[in-house]
Amino acid sequence: MIQQTIKFYQTGTFTVGNRLLDESQRSVQANMERTNSLNSGHRACQGCGEALGARYAIDAAMRATGNRLIAVNATGCLEVFSTPYPESSWQIPWIHSLFGNAAAVASGIAAALRMRGQDDVRVIAQGGDGGTTDIGFGCLSGMFERNDDVLYLCYDNEAYMNTGVQRSSATPPTARTATTMAVGDEPGNPFGTGKNVPLIAMAHHIPYVATATVANLRDLEAKVTKAMALRGARYIHIHVPCPLGWGSDPALTIRIARLAVESGLFPLFEAAHGELTSRTFIRRRVPAAEYLRLQKRFAHLFTAGAEAQLARVQAIADRNIERFGLLAPESAS
């Protein structure tokens, strides 16, 4: 899909209305031919960012591959809410094996397809942050270093939501989870922990790494489309708010995801073979507090005496902005 070059904003959103665009530039979701790979009727919660991200990502991958796609799913919310036996929301060949092996199962499928002369069929692996950054990390790194022909999609909602909101290595500092309680001197998840898997993916020098968000679905579609045009190991890390785990209004999923980007807490970028190739500039910078305030998991940051903690979160956002160059040159001061 060709990306638009003209800047074309609608108020309050990053996406231009499809009717203003040339047919070829319209979103996959706007197309009558979209596959609805993750069909309606599944049991995701209201306002689920993961369901939204998966629908856009998989439909875009389907279009990019001419509907020749197989998906592997790690154990987790997406797996559970999409396949309550004997029903399945998946309109594509789909397999769930274990929590920690989605990347390896996908590697095996890719190898089998090559040996069976079905190179045109492509493979996607997908999982939540727990299945990706923690328990599935070994298999993910193995898939990366072998440069297996797999696109791995991580839907990052920053904790183990399926088991009841426990901390993962993607949980941000200060966030309250069931295992990082908002009590004591340093309430919530401690500072100085966690890992940045997109950067670790880049360190494998794989052909493509990107971050994406459900706040910018056209960008997500474009990144998936770009990834499917490449061969080898590819990784897209998608920020997906979880109303249940974050204690946020289901109606605000998109806004919260956007504030994560606009505050600098979730940088959007792309990388090829270990080098940053693009970043999405922040359009209207906001303080981290604007993002945090909408989520009950950060409620303790807005009580008396929590100013230092809040400042440390803001410092993380500031560092991201500097590190990834997230301010457009004209607006950088």
Add this chain to the structure above:
Amino acid sequence: MLEQMEGSQAVATAIALARPQVICAYPITPQTHIVEGLGEMVKSGELKGCEFINVESEFAALSVAIGASAAGARTYTATSSQGLLFMAEAVYNAAGLELPIVMTIGNRAIGAPINIWNDHSDSMALRDAGWIQLFADTNQEALDLHIQAFRLAEDLSCPVMVCMDGFILTHAYERVDLPAQAEVDAFLPPYEPRQVLDPAQPVTIGAMVGPDAFTEVRYLAHHRQLSALEKIPEVAAAFKARFGRASGGLLRGYRMEGAETVVIALGSVNGTVQDVIDEMRADGMAIGSLAIGTFRPFPLAALRAALAGAKRVLVLEKCLAAGVGGIVTDDVRRALAGEQVRINTVIGGLGGRAITRESLRRVFADACAARLERLSFLDLDTGVVERELARERAARRSGPTAEAVLRQLGAPGSRLG
């Protein structure tokens, strides 16, 4: 074609003859030579149409195999010991997903204490994971069983472990009869999957199953295992018809005619057992043996029938269920339920300790004379055990047991037999 070769190389050759399409490899002694051999065949182009994948762990090895098999490829991997335990979650998963993966287990002890030598602790630990478990007595049988394993696995849509004793078989050079490719092709048709990930006919594999259906799904897995009890002898018979030699099957009797005492064992130790039985038969003792070729599914009915004339059964086990005793014994007892047969368990060969003819002859004679305890340990040095127990009683911080026992014994390797 007769050739002198290492057991691992014989197995690698058998796997190549089966025309696998995906092989995953992760090194662990003593199975490593098998995948090394296969890797070389793939890289040199001798084995065509096959991808050889070096993975980062045994868990990944079997996970890659799960993906490859679900996408319709004939898939193989091999492991041992800690490796089998490390992939344990995927072992159950492959069986639950009904994927006909074939995996060699180069049987090895499980630590701690770490030990690279042979016993059956690894495959016994995963005996109820839903895989068919075949045990090879010789390198020829190991070779033959792998060819049978693919046919069994694919006919039943059920994964198969071929268990062969680490070092004793994997590293032993023996003469083997290598089948011709055309013969193997005739015996083993190309893999036609029962389920496959295919964009032309999308299916969901691995859905969540709740209490409403889980029992039925599990029962069907049991049913599949039971049907394997019929399929395994059929495949062995078809193999014999084509290749002219008996290999595999459920049980293999040795000098069972009129045997009052029957020794039951798995794997390569059957060779030594049979030598001892020859000696005792020459002395006029009514003794025979049964090699269990298929441990899962367990051939209850066949074993009961084979033991119809037996008065005493001695189960020789290369694995210890700590706090219980023998593992195979429990199944043998189940087969003999209601029969007045004395069953003895002898635990031997743990961590590679040699099982000698002399030691076997002693316990077999004791069994025949009904003076063997229900559970005994072959060549157990009770002096060492008593001294260590005394030492532990003497001081609270007595330190690690294994290291203390080694200190007692002195020079390493002095007791390997």
